[in-house]
Amino acid sequence: MKLSFELNGIEHYLDVEPGEPLLSLLRRLGMKSVKEGCGTGDCGACTVLLDGRAVRSCLMVAPQVQGKRVMTLDGLGTVNDPHPLQEAFLECGAVQCGFCTPGMILVAYELLTRTSDPTPDDVRNAIAGNLCRCTGYVKIVDAVLRAAEWKREGRWR
Amino acid sequence: MAVETQQGGAVGQSVRKVDGPSLVAGKPLFTLDLDIPGSLVGAILPSPHAHARIVSVDTSAAEQVPGVRAILHHGNVPRVPYTTAGQGWPEPSPYDTVLFDTKVRFVGDRVAAVAAETEDAAAEALARIRVEYELLPPILSPEEALAPGAPIIHDEPDAEGIYDASHNIAAAVDIPIGDAAAALAAAPVTAEATCEIPYSQHATIEPHCVIAYFDDAGRLVVRTSTQVPFHVRRIVARVVGLDPARIRVVKPRIGGGFGSKQEVLLEPVAALLALRTGRPVRMAYTRQEVFVASRTRHPMKVTVRLGATKDGALHALEMDVLSNTGAYGAHALTVLSNVGSKTLPLYNKAPHVHFHGRAVYTNLPVAGAYRGYGATQGYFALEVAMDKLAEKLGLDPVELRRRNYIRVGETSPIFEKIGEGREGTAQIVRSCALEECLRIGAERIGWREKRGQRREEGPWVHGLGMACAMQGSGITGVDMAAATLVMQDDGSFRLLVGATDLGTGSDTILAQIAAQELGVPVDRVLVYSSDTDFTPFDTGAYASSTTYVSGNAVLRAASDVRAQILDVAAAALGERASALELAAGVVRSRKSGKSLTLSEIGHRATYVTDQRQIAATASFACPESPPPFAAFFCEVAVDRETGVVRVERFVVAADCGVAIHPQAAEGQLEGAVLQGIGHALCEEMLFSPRGRCLNAGFFDYKIPSSLDAPAIEAILVPSEEPTGPWGAKSISEVGINGPLPAISNAIYDAVGARMVRAPFTPERVRFALGVIP
Numbered sequence: 001m002k003l004s005f006e007l008n009g010i011e012h013y014l015d016v017e018p019g020e021p022l023l024s025l026l027r028r029l030g031m032k033s034v035k036e037g038c039g040t041g042d043c044g045a046c047t048v049l050l051d052g053r054a055v056r057s058c059l060m061v062a063p064q065v066q067g068k069r070v071m072t073l074d075g076l077g078t079v080n081d082p083h084p085l086q087e088a089f090l091e092c093g094a095v096q097c098g099f100c101t102p103g104m105i106l107v108a109y110e111l112l113t114r115t116s117d118p119t120p121d122d123v124r125n126a127i128a129g130n131l132c133r134c135t136g137y138v139k140i141v142d143a144v145l146r147a148a149e150w151k152r153e154g155r156w157r
Numbered sequence: 158m159a160v161e162t163q164q165g166g167a168v169g170q171s172v173r174k175v176d177g178p179s180l181v182a183g184k185p186l187f188t189l190d191l192d193i194p195g196s197l198v199g200a201i202l203p204s205p206h207a208h209a210r211i212v213s214v215d216t217s218a219a220e221q222v223p224g225v226r227a228i229l230h231h232g233n234v235p236r237v238p239y240t241t242a243g244q245g246w247p248e249p250s251p252y253d254t255v256l257f258d259t260k261v262r263f264v265g266d267r268v269a270a271v272a273a274e275t276e277d278a279a280a281e282a283l284a285r286i287r288v289e290y291e292l293l294p295p296i297l298s299p300e301e302a303l304a305p306g307a308p309i310i311h312d313e314p315d316a317e318g319i320y321d322a323s324h325n326i327a328a329a330v331d332i333p334i335g336d337a338a339a340a341l342a343a344a345p346v347t348a349e350a351t352c353e354i355p356y357s358q359h360a361t362i363e364p365h366c367v368i369a370y371f372d373d374a375g376r377l378v379v380r381t382s383t384q385v386p387f388h389v390r391r392i393v394a395r396v397v398g399l400d401p402a403r404i405r406v407v408k409p410r411i412g413g414g415f416g417s418k419q420e421v422l423l424e425p426v427a428a429l430l431a432l433r434t435g436r437p438v439r440m441a442y443t444r445q446e447v448f449v450a451s452r453t454r455h456p457m458k459v460t461v462r463l464g465a466t467k468d469g470a471l472h473a474l475e476m477d478v479l480s481n482t483g484a485y486g487a488h489a490l491t492v493l494s495n496v497g498s499k500t501l502p503l504y505n506k507a508p509h510v511h512f513h514g515r516a517v518y519t520n521l522p523v524a525g526a527y528r529g530y531g532a533t534q535g536y537f538a539l540e541v542a543m544d545k546l547a548e549k550l551g552l553d554p555v556e557l558r559r560r561n562y563i564r565v566g567e568t569s570p571i572f573e574k575i576g577e578g579r580e581g582t583a584q585i586v587r588s589c590a591l592e593e594c595l596r597i598g599a600e601r602i603g604w605r606e607k608r609g610q611r612r613e614e615g616p617w618v619h620g621l622g623m624a625c626a627m628q629g630s631g632i633t634g635v636d637m638a639a640a641t642l643v644m645q646d647d648g649s650f651r652l653l654v655g656a657t658d659l660g661t662g663s664d665t666i667l668a669q670i671a672a673q674e675l676g677v678p679v680d681r682v683l684v685y686s687s688d689t690d691f692t693p694f695d696t697g698a699y700a701s702s703t704t705y706v707s708g709n710a711v712l713r714a715a716s717d718v719r720a721q722i723l724d725v726a727a728a729a730l731g732e733r734a735s736a737l738e739l740a741a742g743v744v745r746s747r748k749s750g751k752s753l754t755l756s757e758i759g760h761r762a763t764y765v766t767d768q769r770q771i772a773a774t775a776s777f778a779c780p781e782s783p784p785p786f787a788a789f790f791c792e793v794a795v796d797r798e799t800g801v802v803r804v805e806r807f808v809v810a811a812d813c814g815v816a817i818h819p820q821a822a823e824g825q826l827e828g829a830v831l832q833g834i835g836h837a838l839c840e841e842m843l844f845s846p847r848g849r850c851l852n853a854g855f856f857d858y859k860i861p862s863s864l865d866a867p868a869i870e871a872i873l874v875p876s877e878e879p880t881g882p883w884g885a886k887s888i889s890e891v892g893i894n895g896p897l898p899a900i901s902n903a904i905y906d907a908v909g910a911r912m913v914r915a916p917f918t919p920e921r922v923r924f925a926l927g928v929i930p
Contacts, residue, residue, distance in 0.1 A: 033183025
């Protein structure tokens with residue numbers, strides 16, 4: 001079937017199998033930041049933003065994004081021009097292996113588009129569906145709070 | 158600290174991770190992020206039975222599935238006994254595994270493998286393989302395995318290195334020092350604890366995965382999520398019968414390891430499928446397969462008996478271990494050895510020590526290396542027993558530790574008696590800041606004010622507990638790492654290391670170690686790691702070895718390169734090298750004040766006079782294994798009605814020598830502590846009466862989320878390890894050893910129940926409290 005949707009700001013129009021998982025479609029389109037950790041919606045590594053809301057791409061099929069906007073981590077910033085939220089993850093040491101990082105950053109991004117002044121508990125709640133086995137979450141929470149601080153200081157673009 | 162940090166980015170600075178910018182940008186850095194055109198999908202047929210003989214395998218229907226390109230099973234794959242444990246040579250784990258056997262030994266054991274054009278075709282082919290099994294009685298506990306007349310799990314004649322196959326004993330150790338039994342019988346005060354740890358899983362977020370393909374010269378490239386690329390190359394070559402020189406193993410970024418990727422699991426299967434089809438093959442475990450068919454922590458029952466004088470001096474220690482290695486003996490002997498070797502030296506004053514144990518086969522998933530590597534199991538029992546002993550003596554548990562822990566300049570006979578499956582190496586402790594760890598940890602948690610208070614809040618009762626632990630830094634007599642450092646014509650550097658960064662930050666830390674010696678910022682050192690074609694050898698990332706062992710190799714290489722730089726500069730300036738100093742990217746003469754920049758030196762050596770490549774390769778074999786130390790303190794709240802345990806705060810103060818990258822070291826502690834809290838409160842693989850895992854997924858097997866994580870405070874207490882690179886020791890494992898006993902001891906402080914069976918679920922706590930009779 002034909003599918004049209006916006007991926008990181010670019011219109012896509014392509015043929016898909018109706019049952020193709022969104023995760024598989026996105027990776028097929030080169031969005032390797034979308035990770036598969038479980039395939040059952042439990043770990044959050046495949047998180048993407050669908051019209052600005054965090055969803056698990058392993059639990060969705062491609063046709064569900066018809067006419068919608070999908071954002072993956074690739075759409076946030078680049079190696080040479082990272083988004084302040086990505087900077088904050090680096091500066092706070094929130095990245096160990098980096099496999100959960102794309103999903104973590106996207107759920108944090110969703111939180112910080114809703115509020116610029118989250119409490120530590122708000123952050124913990126926002127990332128609760130994204131599992132990390134490396135960090136104990138300590139520095140991830142620090143990073144999101146720092147990014148929020150930067151946002152309040154007007155450092156977000 | 159004696160370390161100079163005049164350079165931005167040198168030792169002691171939490172510099173930006175060298176791979177950080179590309180990781181936060183989501184670049185395609187991981188194994189499966191590489192698309193190789195024409196790749197086939199590999200998949201494995203798991204055994205549905207815990208113990209059975211394969212009577213026949215019929216692949217005729219499966220071969221008819223469109224898109225199927227190869228099917229492997231015992232009938233068409235040569236039988237080569239090996240071990241999946243990725244360890245040094247000689248391999249201490251038994252050769253009790255073959256790629257495809259005529260017998261299956263656990264639910265999930267490998268029966269056959271297929272390669273097909275699509276996942277659907279592979280799945281369809283697996284479903285059409287007809288296997289006839291002759292069922293055998295399954296053994297589902299170590300006790301059953303040891304019972305007289307028990308079925309023999311490894312009855313194959315070609316296995317090697319099994320301690321006693323006819324009694325299902327994979328490995329055994331018995332190390333008597335003095336006469337512990339007599340000393341215990343005569344001791345004025347004794348205490349005993351038996352603690353049990355169930356099956357638990359590393360749960361790396363990235364499942365095990367591999368791509369096997371051919372390069373332009375027709376050599377086999379194995380791109381894999383591994384902790385041990387060089388062992389993968391050696392083992393794959395032997396198992397599939399290929400000249401190792403025809404194999405290149407590449408480890409890209411990997412999504413967590415914790416020991417589970419110190420195993421060679423998918424690589425030989427993918428390699429063989431690629432060789433049979435001549436096509437690239439991708440394979441990945443599903444999450445369910447990760448739980449069942451990768452590796453787990455060794456479930457254990459550990460009994461510790463302590464004998465002490467009335468003033469709390471330990472006089473006798475006995476430790477008895479029953480370890481369940483599951484269907485195969487991966488790491489069976491070495492994990493078992495470490496239960497004693499990494500715990501008993503902590504209390505080195507006792508003249509009488511007896512360490513003995515057995516690792517036995519069962520028809521359950523295969524245990525392997527898991528962060529802590531036996532020490533975690535040993536400390537659970539040891540530190541609960543110490544808490545009991547303190548109570549009997551009427552001593553503060555902190556004070557009891559203080560009277561007994563190993564000091565600088567001291568040794569323990571255990572170091573020499575127990576090594577990795579053989580004798581160890583005598584060593585003295587050259588750095589230990591445990592005293593300071595105890596002081597800071599106790600102060601931070603409020604030990605004096607809050608312990609024994611049993612503060613109540615409705616049904617919740619608060620309590621405090623503590624524990625101590627040590628680990629090692631690499632394996633003496635086994636580990637070897639090498640590094641090659643090359644100066645470029647522009648005066649920057651390339652560092653090539655076999656060391657394997659699992660996400661721990663070792664690429665960054667090794668760059669810092671070189672940068673410190675070379676007097677340059679870290680961004681002048683480009684690191685390339687873990688590629689058996691391009692980097693020198695390294696035993697791999699395990700046993701807390703990388704900072705210490707690989708770091709020492711890097712420091713040696715850097716120091717050699719530094720000397721070469723000074724020689725070139727000396728010739729250029731017409732001065733003696735001894736009059737020159739290198740700092741901030743400049744070589745300067747103390748005598749004349751004349752100077753040359755590193756880029757001038759690189760240019761001169763490359764193009765101008767006395768042309769040469771400034772470069773060095775150095776290696777470091779681990780002569781001793783300096784222990785990092787840690788003190789753990791926690792506050793828990795226990796709901797007396799429901800049995801729910803909440804960890805309110807967790808403080809860990811650790812001595813890893815000089816922390817090369819303090820933020821990364823804290824990160825290791827925080828992550829290890831939360832894994833330990835998972836062990837203590839919620840993690841346990843459950844099995845049906847026929848040996849099938851009932852919770853092989855994140856929905857049913859709970860690992861801590863951000864909402865389950867308490868406030869974890871990680872404090873680095875500096876010491877300086879004279880044998881370490883810039884004073885450093887290890888940090889990656891020690892943090893997981895404390896949570897089980899510290900939380901158990903805190904529950905006791907709160908409600909008087911001794912929790913000795915992990916995890917401390919509400920149901921078990923209520924049993925212990927007598928709420929459930």
